[in-house]
Amino acid sequence: MLTAYIDFKSPDSYLAIKPILALVERHSIAVAWRPFRTSEREVPTVTDNSSVAKMHRSVRATSRCAIHQKYAAYQGINLQFPESIGNTDLALGALALISGDPLPFVKAAFAAYWTDHADLNDPAVLAPLISETIRESFAFDKKKFINALESAQAEILELGIVDAPAFIIQDQLFIGREHLPWIDEIIRTET
Amino acid sequence: MNVLQSDAPLIVYVDVKSPYAFVAIRPTLALEVELGMKFDWRPLTLDIPSYLGSAEKKEGKVVASSGRSAKVWNAIRYSYGDARRYAKRQGLILKGTEKIWDSSIANIGILWVVEQDRDKLGRYFEAIFPSFWKRELDIEEVQVVKSCLTEAGIDSDGFDDFQSGEGRVLHDDLQPQFHPHGIYGVPTYVLNDEVLFGREHIPYLRWYLSGQEGPAPDIAYEIESC
Numbered sequence: 001m002l003t004a005y006i007d008f009k010s011p012d013s014y015l016a017i018k019p020i021l022a023l024v025e026r027h028s029i030a031v032a033w034r035p036f037r038t039s040e041r042e043v044p045t046v047t048d049n050s051s052v053a054k055m056h057r058s059v060r061a062t063s064r065c066a067i068h069q070k071y072a073a074y075q076g077i078n079l080q081f082p083e084s085i086g087n088t089d090l091a092l093g094a095l096a097l098i099s100g101d102p103l104p105f106v107k108a109a110f111a112a113y114w115t116d117h118a119d120l121n122d123p124a125v126l127a128p129l130i131s132e133t134i135r136e137s138f139a140f141d142k143k144k145f146i147n148a149l150e151s152a153q154a155e156i157l158e159l160g161i162v163d164a165p166a167f168i169i170q171d172q173l174f175i176g177r178e179h180l181p182w183i184d185e186i187i188r189t190e191t
Numbered sequence: 192m193n194v195l196q197s198d199a200p201l202i203v204y205v206d207v208k209s210p211y212a213f214v215a216i217r218p219t220l221a222l223e224v225e226l227g228m229k230f231d232w233r234p235l236t237l238d239i240p241s242y243l244g245s246a247e248k249k250e251g252k253v254v255a256s257s258g259r260s261a262k263v264w265n266a267i268r269y270s271y272g273d274a275r276r277y278a279k280r281q282g283l284i285l286k287g288t289e290k291i292w293d294s295s296i297a298n299i300g301i302l303w304v305v306e307q308d309r310d311k312l313g314r315y316f317e318a319i320f321p322s323f324w325k326r327e328l329d330i331e332e333v334q335v336v337k338s339c340l341t342e343a344g345i346d347s348d349g350f351d352d353f354q355s356g357e358g359r360v361l362h363d364d365l366q367p368q369f370h371p372h373g374i375y376g377v378p379t380y381v382l383n384d385e386v387l388f389g390r391e392h393i394p395y396l397r398w399y400l401s402g403q404e405g406p407a408p409d410i411a412y413e414i415e416s417c
Contacts, residue, residue: 019409039262052238052370059375063386074407162266175269178391178410185414 002029002183005036005156005166006095006106008088008113008120011068011079013038016165016177017110018075023180027187033102035092035149036156036164040085082117091120093145094130096152097138104133192233192361194368195384199231200400202381204374205301206237207330208294210274210285213320215378215390217281218413220313222393226400232305232312234298234362235369235377278324280414285324297323297330299358300340303350314343 004020006013024031043061044054065081072079091109095102108129112118118125127140160173167174169186195202203219205212223230271287278285297319304315318339322328329335333354340347350358369375373386380387380396387395391410398408 055370056375059370059373063373063375063388067387071409074409157265160265160269162262162269173269175273176391178389178412181411181414 001032001169002187003032003034003168005034005161005164005168007036007038007040007164008091008109009040009086010038010164011065011072011081011114012163012176013165014079014110014114015068015072015075015077017107019177019180020165023184023187026184027191029187031103033095033106034156035095035152036161036166037089037092037149037153038164042085077114079114080117082113086113086117086119087121088113089121089149090123090126090142090145091129092152093147093149094126094138096148097145098134098136100134100136102134105130108133192365194233194365194372194374195381195386197231197381200228200382201396202231202233204233204235204377204379204381205298206235206294206377207297207319207323208288208292209237209377210271210278210324211389212377213283213285213324214274214277214281215393216316216320218390218393219378219380220316222397226397228400229309232301233365234295234301235374235379236293236295236298236362236366237377238366277412283321283324286326289326293331295359295362296333296336296354297339299354299362300336300350302358302361303340303347303353304343304345308345311343311345315339315345318342 002023004016006016008014020031023029041057041061043065044050044058046055046058050058069079088109091113095105095109098105109120112125112129113120120126120129123140123142130138130140159168161175163175165175165177167179167183169183170190172186174183205216219230271285275285300315300319301312304312319328319330319336322339323330328339333351336354337347337350340350374381374388376388378388378390380392382396382399389410391412393413394408394411398405
């Protein structure tokens with residue numbers, strides 16, 4: 001069993017979906033999708049007087065955006081960053097509570113955020129997304145969703161997860177889709 | 192020297208004190224051999240305290256730390272552990288450093304080797320990186336770097352003057368160019384003015400430099416033995 005920790009607002013998570021699904025198809029394995037709230041940051045605005053630290057963060061963030069767009073294009077995805085980073089807490093809380101297969105919801109939530117730049121913290125956006133993708137009876141309860149996310153988040157931080165996508169397989173933690181070759185090897189060894 | 196320009200097909204920036212650079216050296220050297228190319232290897236001496244805070248450890252325990260939140264510490268712990276397991280796959284040992292080193296002399300050594308005996312650059316990396324990461328080398332000592340040069344079969348006569356003169360000037364001239372040109376860490380690969388940070392781009396570099404046949408590969412840490 002592979003556990004994948006994702007956040008819908010994380011471009012790294014979004015770009016990991018296709019490669020993860022390819023891995024699933026190759027090995028017919030199950031994936032447990034779990035929420036992890038990342039701390040995505042806007043690209044800092046810098047001036048000539050900005051500190052080296054701020055300059056570093058700005059250069060790094062700008063570079064990462066360009067890299068995401070580059071590899072997104074190779075996946076056939078036209079990655080457009082929203083004007084400001086959205087809050088995805090409600091959607092992540094819903095993910096924490098889904099007991100059946102959450103994959104249709106995961107795909108729909110990523111598409112809503114990255115294609116439509118939808119507000120995944122808005123019940124009016126999220127409720128239809130859930131009802132269209134999740135078969136189980138799922139009462140929309142904002143407080144319950146947020147509590148589920150906070151509880152999951154606290155447990156996940158204990159695991160040492162600092163970003164998404166993160167993967168746990170055979171008690172090993174991997175952060176980032178660049179580790180998929182190693183994860184693939186673990187799965188091949190397991191089976 | 193312009194940080195983005197070279198006659199070589201690829202520029203590679205590394206820093207001896209970076210665990211990411213350490214685990215990228217062998218795969219990048221292997222790529223060079225595989226493609227039959229010579230990359231333009233250059234030093235980028237990281238100013239770690241300016242963006243990650245600073246810390247000092249003694250016998251594995253942190254004895255001094257500034258500017259590091261719990262989150263930053265978690266990220267650093269994960270990064271070291273991650274680099275360590277990939278180093279292990281390469282048959283290498285990576286021990287956490289006990290302080291943030293000034294790696295400029297060791298990095299100026301890269302410029303020296305490129306100038307004196309380019310074909311022995313891989314040997315220099317093998318002489319300095321693995322021993323440093325086993326905590327066996329004080330890379331702030333000129334004599335230690337010279338020993339690594341000698342071990343790699345490179346003449347070190349003149350290195351004293353080079354590291355404090357011409358080499359230092361070359362090295363120091365590069366440093367302020369990095370941020371304005373979008374470079375912030377190591378290993379960084381510069382391919383046709385495009386800046387790619389991290390060895391996860393090696394599959395893409397191979398694809399691009401070998402003729403771009405088939406679909407472009409995604410980022411990946413390759414796990415074949417080096």
